Amino acid sequence: MKIIFTKREKNATMSVSSTSDRKDHFFLSFGENGSTTTTLNQIRELKRATTVDYVYRDHLRISVFDLYFRKSLFGGEFTVFADLEEVIRFIPDCEQDFLDYLSKLDSSSITLYAIKEGSVEFPRVPLIRVEGPMILCQLFETTLLCLVNFASLIATNATRHRLAVGEDKVMLGFGLRRAQGPDGAMSASRYSYLGGADGTSNVLAHCFFGIPIRGTHAHSFIANYSSPDELLDATIKDTQNNYRDKLGFTAITSELVAFVAYARTFPNGIVAMVDTYDTLSSGVPNFICVAFLTHQWGST
Numbered sequence: 485m486k487i488i489f490t491k492r493e494k495n496a497t498m499s500v501s502s503t504s505d506r507k508d509h510f511f512l513s514f515g516e517n518g519s520t521t522t523t524l525n526q527i528r529e530l531k532r533a534t535t536v537d538y539v540y541r542d543h544l545r546i547s548v549f550d551l552y553f554r555k556s557l558f559g560g561e562f563t564v565f566a567d568l569e570e571v572i573r574f575i576p577d578c579e580q581d582f583l584d585y586l587s588k589l590d591s592s593s594i595t596l597y598a599i600k601e602g603s604v605e606f607p608r609v610p611l612i613r614v615e616g617p618m619i620l621c622q623l624f625e626t627t628l629l630c631l632v633n634f635a636s637l638i639a640t641n642a643t644r645h646r647l648a649v650g651e652d653k654v655m656l657g658f659g660l661r662r663a664q665g666p667d668g669a670m671s672a673s674r675y676s677y678l679g680g681a682d683g684t685s686n687v688l689a690h691c692f693f694g695i696p697i698r699g700t701h702a703h704s705f706i707a708n709y710s711s712p713d714e715l716l717d718a719t720i721k722d723t724q725n726n727y728r729d730k731l732g733f734t735a736i737t738s739e740l741v742a743f744v745a746y747a748r749t750f751p752n753g754i755v756a757m758v759d760t761y762d763t764l765s766s767g768v769p770n771f772i773c774v775a776f777l778t779h780q781w782g783s784t
Contacts (some may be wrong), residue, residue: 547618550610551628557640564643565611566675568601569637573629593617594624602639602678611636634668635675640726642679656698656755657684698755701746706760709742717748727776731767736761740770747774 498705557563583731594616605611612628614621643656663669673689690697728740739761747754756774759766759777 545618547621549614549621562604562641564665565603566639567631570631627673638672638675639679642676646680654682657681669712698754700757702758704743710738725752727773735766735769743774
């Protein structure tokens with residue numbers, strides 16, 4: 485298989501070429517993944533590939549398939565292309581014992597053209613072009629769409645968030661609990677980082693992909709505290725109330741105690757959840773007090 489990285493291609497045609505030596509054009513509207521094999525496919529592709537007349541008439545005709553999107557995601561103006569790495573891994577992995585006659589096929593005759601992963605692209609511009617025997621191009625169709633669609637959606641969403649918050653803010657991915665299963669969680673963490681997130685709370689994504697790991701505490705951690713007497717370090721029991729009195733804050737004491745306990749253990753770059761009880765009346769004021777306190781300790 486040859487892989488060619490291309491500049492943005494501008495002219496896409498929706499019809500089959502009519503030249504005598506034509507190459508027909510068809511348009512397809514994390515770490516290594518063990519699920520990405522040729523059986524990750526739709527049955528229609530296999531039925532088409534095993535139709536007798538088709539096999540003997542068209543299966544080796546050289547064809548070109550372009551993968552692109554018709555409309556930008558989220559009603560926006562662009563999409564961030566993602567998951568080219570997994571596409572490149574997948575194509576050489578065409579199992580040679582797939583079906584009887586497919587056992588004689590391999591991907592050495594396939595040429596893959598692609599733009600750089602992470603590029604910002606626009607509707608109807610090919611992201612990937614697959615050129616080779618018709619039967620192989622068709623067998624790759626569903627899998628490539630599966631690989632690129634979700635990854636590009638997540639990367640684009642992260643980029644839109646990055647544009648909204650600005651370059652000077654820290655933006656983290658905390659979506660593991662709501663992800664579409666374990667594979668979806670790993671893909672979402674990976675492509676959120678590609679799209680502009682500064683880090684992830686997903687420990688496994690950190691281990692596999694080297695994404696910087698950041699996180700916070702649980703609401704149950706906050707609810708587990710009730711009074712300053714529960715702070716083991718007696719030197720900070722009075723200090724945390726002094727800042728609140730000076731600033732004129734009236735907030736939930738137990739929440740402040742929990743923040744102080746957490747900050748004492750993880751003083752640098754603390755990320756606190758301020759919405760356990762009341763975000764503006766308690767969480768934010770208490771966090772401001774802890775920020776002053778950690779500064780007093782010489783933390784960052």
